[in-house]
Amino acid sequence: MSIITFPKDFRFGVSTAAYQIEGAYNEDGRGMSIWDTFSRIPGKVRNGDNGDIACDSYHRIDEDIALLKELGVNTYRFSIAWPRIFPNGRGEVNQKGLDHYHTFVDKLLENGIEPLCTIYHWDLPQALQDEGGWKNRQTIEAFVEYSDLLFHEFSGKIKSWLTINEPWCVSFLGYFVGEQAPGEKNLQSALDVAHHLLLAHGKTVKRFKELGIPGEIGFAPNVTWYEPFSDRPEDIEACKRISAWFTEWFFDPVFKGSYPQILVDWFAAKGAKVNIEEGDMEFINQPIDILGINYYTGTVSRYKEGQGTFDCEHIDIGFDHTDIDFTIYPEGFYKVLMDIKNKYGDVPIYITENGATYNQDPIDGRVRDDKRIKYLKQHLTQISRALNSGVNLKGYCIWSLMDNYEWSYGYSMRFGLVHVDYQTLKRTKKDSYYWYSKLNQNYWFEV
Ligand code: IFM
Numbered sequence: 001m002s003i004i005t006f007p008k009d010f011r012f013g014v015s016t017a018a019y020q021i022e023g024a025y026n027e028d029g030r031g032m033s034i035w036d037t038f039s040r041i042p043g044k045v046r047n048g049d050n051g052d053i054a055c056d057s058y059h060r061i062d063e064d065i066a067l068l069k070e071l072g073v074n075t076y077r078f079s080i081a082w083p084r085i086f087p088n089g090r091g092e093v094n095q096k097g098l099d100h101y102h103t104f105v106d107k108l109l110e111n112g113i114e115p116l117c118t119i120y121h122w123d124l125p126q127a128l129q130d131e132g133g134w135k136n137r138q139t140i141e142a143f144v145e146y147s148d149l150l151f152h153e154f155s156g157k158i159k160s161w162l163t164i165n166e167p168w169c170v171s172f173l174g175y176f177v178g179e180q181a182p183g184e185k186n187l188q189s190a191l192d193v194a195h196h197l198l199l200a201h202g203k204t205v206k207r208f209k210e211l212g213i214p215g216e217i218g219f220a221p222n223v224t225w226y227e228p229f230s231d232r233p234e235d236i237e238a239c240k241r242i243s244a245w246f247t248e249w250f251f252d253p254v255f256k257g258s259y260p261q262i263l264v265d266w267f268a269a270k271g272a273k274v275n276i277e278e279g280d281m282e283f284i285n286q287p288i289d290i291l292g293i294n295y296y297t298g299t300v301s302r303y304k305e306g307q308g309t310f311d312c313e314h315i316d317i318g319f320d321h322t323d324i325d326f327t328i329y330p331e332g333f334y335k336v337l338m339d340i341k342n343k344y345g346d347v348p349i350y351i352t353e354n355g356a357t358y359n360q361d362p363i364d365g366r367v368r369d370d371k372r373i374k375y376l377k378q379h380l381t382q383i384s385r386a387l388n389s390g391v392n393l394k395g396y397c398i399w400s401l402m403d404n405y406e407w408s409y410g411y412s413m414r415f416g417l418v419h420v421d422y423q424t425l426k427r428t429k430k431d432s433y434y435w436y437s438k439l440n441q442n443y444w445f446e447v
Helices: 034-038 061-071 095-110 138-154 167-177 187-211 233-246 248-256 261-269 280-284 330-344 370-388 431-442
Strands: 003-005 011-015 075-079 114-120 160-165 216-220 222-228 290-303 312-315 349-353 393-399 418-420 427-429 444-446
Touching: 003 370, 011 114, 011 349, 011 431, 061 095, 061 427, 061 431, 075 160, 075 393, 095 114, 095 138, 114 138, 114 349, 138 187, 160 167, 160 187, 160 290, 160 349, 167 187, 167 233, 167 248, 187 216, 187 248, 187 280, 222 233, 222 330, 233 248, 233 261, 233 290, 233 312, 248 261, 248 280, 248 330, 290 330, 290 393, 330 370, 370 393, 370 431, 431 444
Parallel strands: 011 075, 011 393, 075 114, 114 160, 160 216, 216 290, 222 290, 290 349, 349 393
Antiparallel strands: 003 444, 290 312, 418 427
16 A cells, blocks of 8 residues: 655646536527537537526535535636627627626635636537638637636636637537537648637736736647657657647747747648748747646557557557447556656646546445545645646646536536436436545645
8 A cells, every 4th residue: 555645735636627517508698609600500510409507506506515615625626608708709708697707706716716717618608600600800809808807897807817728629529620619620721720719828828917907827738648658760750749739739829939840840741731820839839827637548559550540540459448438548547647747847837627437327326436546546646646746736726526418428427526316407426526635635645
């Protein structure tokens, strides 16, 4: 047995996102988002599920905050729904939307829980999509306007901000793979969108600094780790390329002000390029205060001509999988954190998402999710290892507080520490919830 310990100032939390939990999709003046539209297109989301009701968290502020309080977390990462604030994406402000988040944030603070707020977690107002969405540079300015309003409104209450969650998913899943809203399949569109998201991020960080808002700001990319199957140069190169798709493509512009050449060339060979206008890279290359990292999975891979976009195939070497079929590779977490440290330095890092899907329902009122506890222990062990190796880690948030709407998987995938019955909306704390609450009290656990 060994004991894994964490510093007493470490921030432990849980994460959620507005569209995935709130419901109340047409209440109090909320406008439509691209997910309201996408989820209604037959065949796009498993079982035709949508976020109309979700976990009904919009109406259950007290119940959900009581769950957070008993869990003992000192941080809650949530997102604000852009279409609740600007139903048309820009212009007229919806006061009821602002009031909702004021009530929510005030109650978090009364309960000693620090908000960590994501400004954009994928619910673009449909009105902006109708004008071209993230492919249209005007959306960047609308995003800055929206962020600016939030900064003024919540100044002094929300001190930790993340501009954009997982720009890789928004751009490449939404515009190249087509699995997420708006569901396009075009590499050039994905590159344009990725660039505009980075610009929206950079311009927002710049605005935040100019306003002198107290607090810290960054973004939350998703990363993964590709371990080469052998030391053959082509395997190493293939893994570098595909890793760069997740990491360097988004990190290099922010930290270095340029795109990684290895992928610029790769995309050029496929007829796609980044459309950079004068001054863009300077806007993107703003110093950030914090970096959010989302990590779930890694894999062993090797070169295979014609395989996927990057001539790279995954090899099953017997790792376990979660129910969503993500390969469990905790060591990859350590490796990617070290890689980020080596390439980008020591910006303070919050793990903004990490967690596992296991689709269990309660039996006699209890959810014995031992596999989730095992996953969390394995990944927290790697975090502790990274801390001991000098990675500037400040906090860790589990995805997710509760089971919720898992995008194109609908309600079929459960990531929560709390089980949600989607018929009754009853919340049931899982064994992992009780396990995490002990860690939140003690700052250590046994392995
Ligand atoms: O549910 C998502 C979340 O919205 C973004 N990151 C990954 C999670 C699990 O797939």
